[in-house]
Amino acid sequence: MKVLLYNTAISLYHQAIKAAALLGNKKAQWWLEGRKHWQAEVQKLRQQCKKAPILFHAASLGEYEQCRPLIQTIHRHHPTLPIVVSFFSPSGFQFHKPEKGVIGSFYLPLDTVKNMKTFLHLLQPRLILIAKYELWYHLIDQAYSHRIPTIVFSARLLPYHKHLRLWYQPLMQKLYHIFFQDKTSLALYKKHFAQNNASFAGDTRFDTVLQNVHHPWKDPIIEQFIQRHHVLIAGSTWEKDIVLLSQLHLPPTWKLIIAPHSIEKPQIAWIQKHFPNSLFYSEVQERSNLLQERSVLVIDHIGFLKYLYRYATLAYIGGGFQKGIHNVLEAVVYGVPVAFGPRFHTFPEAVELQKEGFATVVKNVKTLQKWLKPPDERLKKQLQQWIQSHSGATKTIYNFLQQRQLL
Numbered sequence: 001m002k003v004l005l006y007n008t009a010i011s012l013y014h015q016a017i018k019a020a021a022l023l024g025n026k027k028a029q030w031w032l033e034g035r036k037h038w039q040a041e042v043q044k045l046r047q048q049c050k051k052a053p054i055l056f057h058a059a060s061l062g063e064y065e066q067c068r069p070l071i072q073t074i075h076r077h078h079p080t081l082p083i084v085v086s087f088f089s090p091s092g093f094q095f096h097k098p099e100k101g102v103i104g105s106f107y108l109p110l111d112t113v114k115n116m117k118t119f120l121h122l123l124q125p126r127l128i129l130i131a132k133y134e135l136w137y138h139l140i141d142q143a144y145s146h147r148i149p150t151i152v153f154s155a156r157l158l159p160y161h162k163h164l165r166l167w168y169q170p171l172m173q174k175l176y177h178i179f180f181q182d183k184t185s186l187a188l189y190k191k192h193f194a195q196n197n198a199s200f201a202g203d204t205r206f207d208t209v210l211q212n213v214h215h216p217w218k219d220p221i222i223e224q225f226i227q228r229h230h231v232l233i234a235g236s237t238w239e240k241d242i243v244l245l246s247q248l249h250l251p252p253t254w255k256l257i258i259a260p261h262s263i264e265k266p267q268i269a270w271i272q273k274h275f276p277n278s279l280f281y282s283e284v285q286e287r288s289n290l291l292q293e294r295s296v297l298v299i300d301h302i303g304f305l306k307y308l309y310r311y312a313t314l315a316y317i318g319g320g321f322q323k324g325i326h327n328v329l330e331a332v333v334y335g336v337p338v339a340f341g342p343r344f345h346t347f348p349e350a351v352e353l354q355k356e357g358f359a360t361v362v363k364n365v366k367t368l369q370k371w372l373k374p375p376d377e378r379l380k381k382q383l384q385q386w387i388q389s390h391s392g393a394t395k396t397i398y399n400f401l402q403q404r405q406l407l
Contacts, residue, residue, distance in 0.1 A: 002167060003137070006137055007112070007113075010110065010111055010112060014110055017031055026264070027089075027090045027091070030090035030093075030094060031089075031090050031107070034090065034093060034106075034107040035107045035110065038106060038107060038119075039118060039122060041104075041106045042106060042122045042123050043122050045084055045103055045104045045106065045123070046122055046123055046124065048082070048103050048104070049082035049084075049103060050080070050082065051080065051081060051082060051126075052082075052124050052126035053081075053082040053103065053123065053124075053125050053126065054074065054081060054082070054083045054084070054125060054126060054127045054128075054129065054407075055084055055085075055086060055123065055125040055127070055128045056070075056071060056083065056084070056086070056129050056130075056131070057085070057086045057088075057108060057128065057129070057130045057131065057134055057139075058085065058086075058087055058088075058092055058096075058131045058134070059087070059088045059089055059092065059131070059132065059134045060091050060092035061089075061092045061095055061096060062327065063092065063131035063132050063134070064085070064087070064092050064096050065205060065208050065327075066131040066132060066153070066154045066204045066205050066208065067085065067129070067131050067204075068099055068204075068208050068211075069204050069207040069208050069211065069394040070129065070153070070204055070394050070397060071083055071085075071099045071101060071102060072099060072100070072101075072211075073394050073395075073398045074101070074398065074401075074407065075099070075100060077398075077407075078407050079101065082101075082103045083099075083101050083102050083103060084102065084103050084104055084105065084106070084123070084125075085098075085102055085104075085105040085106075086106055086107065086108040087105065087106075087107055087108065088107070088134060093105065093106075095302050097303075108136070108139070111136040111137060111138045111139055112138060113138050113142070115138070116136075116139050116141075116142040117142055119139075119142075120142050120143060120146050120148065125148055126148070126406075127148065127149055127150075127151070127401075127406050127407070128143055128148055128149070128150040128151070129153060130150065130152045130153070131152075131153060131154055131204075132152070132153075132154050132155060132156065133152065133155055133156065135152070135168070137171060140171055140174050140175065141171070141174060143174075144174035149177075149406060150176055151175065151176050151177045151178070151179070151397075151401075152175060152177075152178045152179070153178075153179040153201065153204065153393075153397055154181045154201075154202075154203050154204050154205065154393065155178050155179060155180050155185065156180065156181055156182065156185045156348075157180070157185040157188045158188075158346060159188065161188070161192075165192055165193060168193070169193050169194075169195075172193055172195055172197070173195065173197075176197065177197050177198065177199070177400070178197060178199075179198075179199060179200070179201035179393070179396070179397055179400075180198060180199070180200050180201065181202055181203035181393070182200070182203075182348045183200050184348070186198060186199070186200045201393045201396040201397050201400075202390060202392060202393035202396065203349070203390070203393055204393045204397070205327070205329055206329060206387060206390045206391040206392075206393065207391050207392070207393060207394045209306070209329045209332075209333040209387065210387065212306050212307060212330065212333060213310075213333055215307060217304070217307040217310075219304070219308075221281065221284050221291070222257070222297075222308065222311055223311075224291045224292070225257075225279075225291045225292070225294075225297050226255060226311060229253060229254055229255040230253055230254045230255070230313040230314075230374055231254070231255050231256075231257060231311055231312050231313050231314075232250075232254060232255070232256050232257070232312070232313065232314050232315075232316060232372065233256075233257045233259065233308060233309055233311065233312040233315050233316070233331070233336075234256065234257070234258045234259065234315075234316040234318060235259045235305050235308075235309065235315060235316070235317055235318060235326065235330070235331065236259065236260070236305070236317065236318040236319055236327070237258055237259070237260045237261060237316075237318035237319075238260075238318050238319055238322045239267075239270055239322075240321035240322060240341070241318040241319070241320075241321060241341070242258070242260075242270055242271055242274050242275075243274060244321070244341075244362070244364075244365055244368060245258070245274075245316070245368075246274035246275060247365040248365055248368055248369060248372070250295055250296075251372075254295075254313075254372070255296070255297070256295060256296045256297070257297045257298075257299060257308070257311075257312075258271060258296065258297070258298045258299065259298075259299040259305045259308060260298070260299075260318075261318060261319065261326065263301070263302060268280075268298075271298055275296050275298070277294065277295075277296065278294065278296035278297065278298050279291065279294040279296065279298070280297075280298045280300050281297065281298065281299045281300055281301050282300050282301065305330065306327075306330040309330055309331040309333075309334050309336055310334050312331060312334065312336045313336070313374055313375070314336065314337055314338075314339070314371070314372065314374075314375065315331035315332075315336045315337070315338045315339075316338070316339050316362070316368075317331065317338050317339070317340040318340075318341075319341070319343070320340040320341020320342055320343050320344055320362070321341040321343065322341075322343070323343070324343050324344065324346055324347065325340045325344045325347060325350060328340065328349060328350050328353060328359065329387070332353065332358065332383050332386070332387060333384070333387050334384075335379075335380030335381065335383045335384045336383070337358060337359070337360070337375045337379060337383065338353065338358070338359045338360070339359065339360040339361070339368065339371050340359065340360075340361065340362065341361070341362055341363075342361055342363055344361065349390075353386075356386065358379070358382070358383055358386065
């Protein structure tokens with residue numbers, strides 16, 4: 001009965017994607033187009049692999065960031081082991097940059113019995129590694145039937161997940177192991193799911209962002225815009241974040257850089273409405289003479305926010321007035337104090353940052369204005385030490401894979 005309901009939900013979801021695509025939704029169109037020839041793509045990738053590959057699965061770009069350090073570590077120690085990556089979301093597939101050692105990437109097919117039987121028959125992976133919580137029933141069930149070990153890493157459980165125990169418990173029994181990113185999640189799992197196939201490892205994102213710091217990246221346009229000013233970088237902003245930021249009084253010693261979560265036309269128009277005198281990154285070539293005199297620069301380009309934060313004095317992380325904040329670690333790793341809206345409690349790293357006094361919760365422009373001042377240099381060092389103290393998840397997971405002879 002439960003599987004029948006699940007299959008119905010999957011079918012309805014597929015129909016909803018088709019309807020959205022017909023109405024012009026780009027992501028829905030990409031979602032469908034990318035899966036049109038998945039069988040041929042998977043078969044072609046398998047033919048390129050001299051050995052059975054390792055399959056990494058990421059829902060989107062954020063989960064792929066969690067995969068990256070583990071992919072790099074496995075490839076460094078086992079350079080002949082082929083690695084492939086699957087994505088659920090177009091935002092992951094379209095904008096990710098392949099890591100060295102990855103043979104190829106593709107969209108994970110819709111989670112039906114038929115699709116997953118065919119998928120695993122074609123790919124024949126030796127191991128499946130899933131980032132965070134993409135628990136597709138038929139993928140895990142078929143992998144278990146084919147004796148393919150499936151591991152979930154950087155996983156999290158929230159209190160309400162205990163109410164889904166009747167659905168998840170049989171599925172979790174089929175997982176080889178689960179690595180939780182926080183000890184609260186592990187405690188919840190042991191209490192409500194009563195399984196012994198889990199342990200604490202931490203979040204691989206800490207290892208990812210530490211790599212970002214050492215990546216040699218700089219941007220002459222950004223440097224020309226900043227000059228000697230203090231810089232507030234507002235990353236992954238949504239509509240309500242833009243409204244709030246537009247009310248901020250920016251002192252003459254400060255400049256603002258906005259990197260919206262989406263650069264689609266509606267989001268760009270919303271920023272233009274609230275910041276009519278802003279300069280857009282894409283138009284700098286024609287208007288470079290305005291770089292020094294303008295105080296607001298909008299990054300209408302995807303892919304380098306994680307490096308852009310190195311120029312920040314302070315960072316405002318968007319999403320806290322919507323569904324939830326975006327990645328705070330990408331800014332904090334540079335020793336940059338952060339602020340965000342009130343919806344942050346489902347992100348343990350944000351909760352801890354706020355508790356330690358490294359992050360400020362903004363409810364209105366008054367609290368944002370009060371926060372806008374250069375931080376103490378000691379705070380920068382404390383933030384960097386905090387990041388270092390939470391790193392090491394990749395090593396823990398890799399050692400486990402080695403000990404169990406899964407590579």
